[in-house]
Amino acid sequence: MPGRMVVITELSFISALFMSKTLQTSSSAHALTPLFHFRSIALVGASERSAWARQAYENLQAWEFSGQVYPVNPKGTQFFGHTAYTSCSRIGAPVDAALLIVPIDSLNETLEDLAAAGIFTAVVLTSGFAEVGHEGAEKQAALITKARELGIHLMGPNSLGFINYNQRIPCWPVRMKVAEGGPVAVVSQSGAMGGYITKYAQQQGVDIGFLAATGNEATVQLQDVMRFLVEDPKIRVIALFAEAIRDPEAFAEVALRAAEQKKPIVILKVGRSELTAQSAQAHTGALVGDDRVFDAACREYGLIRVDSMEEMVETAGLLAQTGPLPSGGLAVLSVSGGAAEVVADECERAGIVLRAFSADTVARLRDGVIPSYGATHNPLDITGAAIVNPALFENAVKILAEDPEIGLLACVLEVPAIAADNPTAMTSLHHIGKAMTAAHVPGLIMNVVGKALGAEVKAILAAHGVPHVTSGTSYAVKAIRGAQVWSDWLRQRELQSRNTLLETLPLHSKPTLSRLSSEREALDYLSSQGVPVVTARLATNADEAIRIAAEFGEPVALKIASPDIAHKSEVGGVLLDIEGAKEVASGFDRILTSVRSLKPEARCEGVLVAPMRTNGVELIVGIKRDPQWGMVLAVGFGGVLVEVLQDVSLRLLPVSQDTVLQMLHQLRGARLFAGYRGAAGVNLDAVAAAILGIGNAALALGPELDALEVNPLYACGDRIEALDGLVIWSEAATPKSEPV
Numbered sequence: 001m002p003g004r005m006v007v008i009t010e011l012s013f014i015s016a017l018f019m020s021k022t023l024q025t026s027s028s029a030h031a032l033t034p035l036f037h038f039r040s041i042a043l044v045g046a047s048e049r050s051a052w053a054r055q056a057y058e059n060l061q062a063w064e065f066s067g068q069v070y071p072v073n074p075k076g077t078q079f080f081g082h083t084a085y086t087s088c089s090r091i092g093a094p095v096d097a098a099l100l101i102v103p104i105d106s107l108n109e110t111l112e113d114l115a116a117a118g119i120f121t122a123v124v125l126t127s128g129f130a131e132v133g134h135e136g137a138e139k140q141a142a143l144i145t146k147a148r149e150l151g152i153h154l155m156g157p158n159s160l161g162f163i164n165y166n167q168r169i170p171c172w173p174v175r176m177k178v179a180e181g182g183p184v185a186v187v188s189q190s191g192a193m194g195g196y197i198t199k200y201a202q203q204q205g206v207d208i209g210f211l212a213a214t215g216n217e218a219t220v221q222l223q224d225v226m227r228f229l230v231e232d233p234k235i236r237v238i239a240l241f242a243e244a245i246r247d248p249e250a251f252a253e254v255a256l257r258a259a260e261q262k263k264p265i266v267i268l269k270v271g272r273s274e275l276t277a278q279s280a281q282a283h284t285g286a287l288v289g290d291d292r293v294f295d296a297a298c299r300e301y302g303l304i305r306v307d308s309m310e311e312m313v314e315t316a317g318l319l320a321q322t323g324p325l326p327s328g329g330l331a332v333l334s335v336s337g338g339a340a341e342v343v344a345d346e347c348e349r350a351g352i353v354l355r356a357f358s359a360d361t362v363a364r365l366r367d368g369v370i371p372s373y374g375a376t377h378n379p380l381d382i383t384g385a386a387i388v389n390p391a392l393f394e395n396a397v398k399i400l401a402e403d404p405e406i407g408l409l410a411c412v413l414e415v416p417a418i419a420a421d422n423p424t425a426m427t428s429l430h431h432i433g434k435a436m437t438a439a440h441v442p443g444l445i446m447n448v449v450g451k452a453l454g455a456e457v458k459a460i461l462a463a464h465g466v467p468h469v470t471s472g473t474s475y476a477v478k479a480i481r482g483a484q485v486w487s488d489w490l491r492q493r494e495l496q497s498r499n500t501l502l503e504t505l506p507l508h509s510k511p512t513l514s515r516l517s518s519e520r521e522a523l524d525y526l527s528s529q530g531v532p533v534v535t536a537r538l539a540t541n542a543d544e545a546i547r548i549a550a551e552f553g554e555p556v557a558l559k560i561a562s563p564d565i566a567h568k569s570e571v572g573g574v575l576l577d578i579e580g581a582k583e584v585a586s587g588f589d590r591i592l593t594s595v596r597s598l599k600p601e602a603r604c605e606g607v608l609v610a611p612m613r614t615n616g617v618e619l620i621v622g623i624k625r626d627p628q629w630g631m632v633l634a635v636g637f638g639g640v641l642v643e644v645l646q647d648v649s650l651r652l653l654p655v656s657q658d659t660v661l662q663m664l665h666q667l668r669g670a671r672l673f674a675g676y677r678g679a680a681g682v683n684l685d686a687v688a689a690a691i692l693g694i695g696n697a698a699l700a701l702g703p704e705l706d707a708l709e710v711n712p713l714y715a716c717g718d719r720i721e722a723l724d725g726l727v728i729w730s731e732a733a734t735p736k737s738e739p740v
Contacts, residue, residue, distance in 0.1 A: 031153055032220065032228050035121035036164055036210075038096035039067035041171065042088050042119060044110060045101035046071035046079040052101045052125055052173040053079070059163075059170040062178050067169075070095060088117035098122040099161060099171055104129070104139065107157075108146055115150040123171055124156030130216050131158055144218045152219075159215030160191030162225075163198075166209040166234045182207020183236035183320040185229045187222060189214050193241045197309055203452045204470050205461075206317035209234055223251040226265070230258045236323070239316040240267040241309075248297070248628045255301040259493060262324055264486050266304045266316045269294060293626045296650040302489045304482040310450075314471045315479040321467035322442050325487040328407020329355035330480060331400045332379035333393075335386045335428070339412045339448055339473065340379035346477040352484070354378040361403040369395050379412075387424060394431035401439035409436065409443035410480065412473060415461075418454045426460065433464025444468060446476035496656065515729055516701075517563035520608060522725030526710070529697040532690055534714070534721040536610035542585040548609040555579040555612040558587045559724070560595050564602035566726055571598040577612050584609075613723060616716030617672050617682055621691050622709040623653065623698040625730065631705075633695050635660070637669045638712075653695050660688040660695075673715075682715045690720045706730030 041060075046053045053071075057080060060069055070091050073084035085091050088098065098119050102110050104126050114122060129140035140157065147154050155161065161171040166181035174195065179202055186201070188194030191213035198211045210232070212225050222242060229235045238258065245251050258265055271291055298305045306312045330352055334340040347354055355378060357365070362376045369392055370376055374383045380400070386392040393411065400406055411432050416422040429445070436443035444467040453461070453470055461468050469476035516522050520538060527533040535552075538561055539545035549556045560573030568574045572594030575587045588607050595604060622634040629652055636648030649663040664670060664684055675681035690713060698708040707728040714721045 030228050030231065032121060032224065034096040035123070035153070035155070035171075036162065036169070036212075036228060037167060038121075038169060038171070040070070040093070040095045040097075041067070042070045042072050042085075042091065042095050042098040042117075043079075043101070044072040044088065044098050044114075044122075046073050046084050047077055048079060050101055055175050056099055056101070056161075056171070056173040059172055059176060063168045063170050065169065068093075068095075072098075088113045088119055091117060095119045096121065097171065099173065100124045100126060100156075101173065102126060107143060111143075111146050111150055111152055114152055120151055121153045122155070123159055123161040124154050124215070124218070125159065125161070125173055126156070127158040129157045129218075140216060140218060147219050154218045155212070155220040155225075156215040157218060158191075160194065160213040162210070162212035164210055166232075172211070177202065180207065181209040181234065183234065184208050184316045185210035185212075185232075185235045185238045186241075187212045187214065187225050187229070187238060188241035189217070189222060189243045190241060191215065193309075197239065197241060197313060200309060201313045201317065204313060204317065204450075205453055205458050205468070206313055206320070217246055221246055221250070223247060223254045226251075226254045226258070230254060230261055230263055236263060237316045237320045238263060238265045239312050240265060240269075241312075242267060242269045243271070245269075245294070245628065248630075252297070252301050255303060259302050259490060262490065264304055264316075264319045264483075265302070266306060266312050266319070266482065267298070268306050268309060268312045292650050293629050293632050293652075296632060296652050297629050299489075300652045302486055302493065304486050306478070306482065310471050310475050311478050311482075314469050314475040315482040318444065318467055318469055318476075318479040319483050319486070322444070322483065324490055325483050326407045326441060327488070327491065328441065329353065329378075329405050330408050330410060330484075331355075331357070331403065331406045332410045332412065333396055333400065334379060334381055334412035335384065335393075336412070336448075337381040337383070340381045343379050343410075343412060343446075343473050343477060346474055350477050350481040352477065352481050355405045357400070358403050358405060361399055364399045365396065369399065386428065390424070390428040390431045393428050394435040397432060397435035397439060397443065401435070401441050401443070407441055408480065408484075409439065409441060410476070411436075411443065411445050412448060413445055414448045415445065415451075415453065415457060415468070415470070417451050417457065419456050419460065426457075429460065429464070433461075433466045436466045437464060442467070444476075444480075446473055447471070448473060450475070496658065515704075516727040518561060518605065519559070519725050520561055520605075521563075522708070522727045523722060525727075526694065526697055526722055526725055529693060529700070531693040531697060531710075531722055532720050533725075534610050534613065534723050536608045538606050539588065539609050540606040542588040545588045545607055545609050546581045546584050549578070549584045550581070552609070552611045556584065557610050557612050557723075558584070558591055559608045559610070560591050561605040561608045562595070562602045563605075565595070565599060566728075571595050571602075577614075610723070613714045613716070613719075613721065615680065616714050616719070618712035618714060619687070620648075620709065620711040621694050621713050621722075622707065622711070623695060623705075624707045625705065631695075631699060633663075633691075635663045635667070635691060637667060637672070653699055655692065655695055657685075657688050657692050660691045661685075663691075664688065680717045683718045683720070686718055686720045687713070687715050690722070694722070701727070704729050 043053055071079035071084040072088055074086055076086045077084050100122055128136055130137040163170045163172045186194055186197050194211055194213045198208050201208050214222055229238050332343050365376045371383055371385050382392050382396050400409055414425055416425055419426050447470045450472040469479055516525055523533045537548045539548055555577045558575045558578055560568050573591055578584055578587045591607055620636050620638055624632050626632050631653040633651050633653050634648050647668045649666045673682040673684055694710055709726040710722040712723050714723050
């Protein structure tokens with residue numbers, strides 16, 4: 001009987017022992033191999049009255065699991081015609097894994113029994129832990145401590161387990177349809193969402209090879225399952241549903257390992273709303289939110305972030321079929337001008353540039369492919385003539401595939417769910433498939449609207465070996481964009497390594513041992529690290545201010561110098577464009593009077609006098625320590641309006657100068673750098689070098705730094721200067737979890 005339950009004899013004990021040793025020597029040394037490739041399992045809490053236990057067993061039967069199943073129940077009850085063992089230690093044979101369906105108060109005793117039986121991997125279905133509040137969190141902490149003491153790896157608690165479709169091994173206590181395996185793995189922190197994603201993928205023809213629900217992640221976390229899958233040769237894409245990344249450092253390590261294996265990670269992470277607390281002092285705290293930092297982490301580690309379950313499935317399904325895409329533009333062809341226009345709009349929204357065809361390509365299309373009344377732009381409408389002569393599809397694909405600017409072909413087609421419903425479309429599909437198979441660039445078919453395809457149509461698509469996206473043009477375009485971005489990132493990573501911390505500007509000296517506190521100290525430190533800083537001198541009285549201003553010989557800016565005042569303009573601590581001895585003296589007195597009135601407790605060192613800078617571009621360069629991902633660099637426009645404009649680009653530190661240039665080009669106001677309405681253009685290489693230096697200087701200040709901000713960084717032509725600096729310190733430390 002599939003998934004048979006056994007009574008141990010001497011012979012079966014020897015057989016089981018041999019099987020266990022074979023597994024250990026022939027499989028990966030990964031700690032979770034005995035769980036995900038189990039050949040024997042204990043169902044602890046087995047009872048026919050338990051829907052969970054019953055369905056877990058029925059899944060094992062449905063998949064025709066050929067290993068051994070041991071029901072365990074302290075009462076020794078009957079379970080599908082067999083008497084349950086009263087404990088795991090009474091089984092008397094090696095057991096690879098266990099599914100725990102026991103009350104929360106019995107778990108400690110159950111773990112001790114597992115250890116006594118030599119079972120060190122288990123799925124914990126039991127709920128009532130951290131997901132229910134403080135008391136549950138305390139119980140979960142105790143469970144973690146117990147598991148680690150015993151050396152047991154737990155998936156859960158509050159986990160629905162996993163299904164290894166490729167190995168036909170289910171450990172899932174909810175009925176799931178038996179299906180063949182495939183190259184896509186689904187890992188979800190939510191069991192229900194994992195099931196929904198898998199069912200939808202199977203409906204859309206995306207073959208799932210592995211499904212896991214990590215639950216509360218007591219000891220086995222998201223990245224631990226990912227680490228196992230990255231080394232699985234049958235898995236080509238990993239699709240993640242995440243609510244939280246509990247160990248970013250380990251997660252990032254696995255993501256980079258996936259990149260080495262050229263396995264894309266597609267992630268749907270909830271929590272795009274602004275949840276982070278705003279910094280009380282630095283503008284950067286208002287710019288660097290939890291979700292924006294995660295976006296930066298995705299860019300850093302090559303994660304493809306999606307916004308919906310459908311987009312996740314179609315992106316993963318596409319990449320499972322294509323692998324990394326070559327460089328080059330996207331060419332789209334369709335039999336419908338309207339569909340072509342819809343795709344063009346979708347590409348515009350997604351950020352895909354549809355490149356113009358070469359003159360040679362246009363000429364060849366005109367010569368016998370496109371009717372005289374048709375246009376030859378991208379997307380290409382081959383018109384209704386293709387309905388009469390489906391070979392036009394084949395000819396057009398051949399021509400577009402030879403255009404040197406094209407790296408990917410996409411054909412919009414109404415693929416029917418049942419072949420008999422549209423024989424013309426199936427004939428067109430044959431011609432498209434024939435041409436795409438012969439083309440030297442990859443091609444795919446995108447269905448006009450979303451639909452589930454029947455088995456016959458799926459078989460025809462598979463026979464042609466042409467990738468397809470069945471959820472309609474919108475999700476197809478999003479999938480293509482995700483695949484392109486990941487492929488470009490992969491190429492760039494292979495060309496550039498992040499093996500140096502300080503790429504452009506070396507540290508000229510070690511930072512001061514005392515904490516920087518004032519603007520003057522912050523700017524002096526940045527200057528010592530090679531960052532261009534405006535010349536500013538401290539005046540302790542009006543006469544000194546007059547003398548300093550006269551030496552500059554131009555209008556000046558006056559700013560209060562106080563380690564206790566972060567936002568000077570809010571207390572009347574800034575005056576701009578001051579000229580002449582009388583105005584300088586008056587300005588000095590006005591600043592001190594205002595500050596002492598509005599912030600009497602603040603320490604005042606005097607007034608900083610600096611030459612006035614005008615007609616340039618003002619940027620904010622902020623570094624903020626994220627509690628999960630570490631130091632984050634934010635670059636944006638705004639000066640005093642930075643929080644209003646919210647034009648900012650984020651990356652994790654350290655960065656390269658090329659990365660900083662990418663950040664600058666991503667800003668909505670990037671055209672200001674070229675000069676606007678008579679303003680001078682900006683030397684972007686010099687700006688990027690200054691920003692890189694600020695980031696490196698922040699890293700050099702060590703783990704106690706919470707934020708460093710330059711606002712504004714002035715840029716006009718080749719003149720790049722930090723005009724203001726702010727440093728904020730913190731003692732916070734982030735604990736690390738133990739990897740599996």
